[in-house]
Each structure stands twice: as C-alpha cells, then as structure tokens.
Amino acid sequence: MAIHRYLAEKFKPELLGSDPACKAQVAMVEHVLRDVKNQITMPAYRGEDKQPIIDAAAAKLPSLVEWLGGKAFLCGPTPTFVDFYFFEILNWLQFVHGEEAWQSTYASLETYRQNVANLPGLKEYLEEPDCPEKSRTFNNKIAKINNTV
Numbered sequence: 001m002a003i004h005r006y007l008a009e010k011f012k013p014e015l016l017g018s019d020p021a022c023k024a025q026v027a028m029v030e031h032v033l034r035d036v037k038n039q040i041t042m043p044a045y046r047g048e049d050k051q052p053i054i055d056a057a058a059a060k061l062p063s064l065v066e067w068l069g070g071k072a073f074l075c076g077p078t079p080t081f082v083d084f085y086f087f088e089i090l091n092w093l094q095f096v097h098g099e100e101a102w103q104s105t106y107a108s109l110e111t112y113r114q115n116v117a118n119l120p121g122l123k124e125y126l127e128e129p130d131c132p133e134k135s136r137t138f139n140n141k142i143a144k145i146n147n148t149v
Helices: 002-011 020-046 051-068 081-097 099-105 107-117 122-127
Strands: none
Touching: 002 081, 020 051, 020 081, 051 081, 051 107, 081 099, 081 107, 099 107, 107 122
16 A cells, blocks of 8 residues: 555645545545455465455445445545555455456446546556456465465
8 A cells, every 4th residue: 555655645646635534535445445455365375265355355345335335436536546456456356256256246346446447547558468457466476366476
C-alpha cells in the first residue's frame, strides 16, 4: 500500500482524495483493505487449499460491498489510490475463485472491478499484448498457491 500512496503523492495527488473528508475515507478504507489483503494472502503461503482464502473473502468482502453501495469507486465518483489496491485484491480473488464462481458470487464487485479496469491509462495498459497482469502472478515463489516470480 505504501507504493500506491507514494505514486499518488508523487504523480497524481488527486488520487489521495479531493478534500479532507474524502482523504479521511481513503485512510479508513486503506486500513480495511490492508486487513483484507493479509487475510486472503497468508493462506496461499500455508498450503495449497484455496478454501481458506475463499472463506476469508466471504468474511471480509460483505462490508466492502455494503460500503461501495452504488458508488463507481470506493470513496465516491472519482478514483483514489485505494481503488487500484482493491483492484489487485479482486484480481487475486477472481483467480482463486475461478471466473464463473467469481461472477456468480461477487457480481457487484465485478462491476466495480470493471469500472477500475476501464480507467484511462489502466485500460490501455491492460490491453497491451505483453501486459504482465495477464500472467496472473500474485505471489512469491515460496507461496503454495500461484508461486511464480
């Protein structure tokens, strides 16, 4: 998350939030997402069973779905850096669940994920033939699940 914040501060400060209230929401969501990331990543390093990851997601994501509501992005109508972090988390969970199960379980989050994927700049990056995101490499080589570098 520190890298996301650094890049926003250096290159696109508007991704930090538009006003003090939005910045406070970004900070709150940042901490929630850090917890989600820890809960869904650690099981990949402990064993080859994806079910603990799916269970952790099922426990953690409903509050984020509720928070998101009908908003285009986590903190309102414009993206902030936490949207890019959550986008990474959702890509990992889509990989773990499988495309069909992801769609049926988290349709509202898939809509959100597509909102982020269609942002100018990111959309073009994701469409590049040699885009590293297509390899779906999420974890270090010591992980038991998706352990490529």
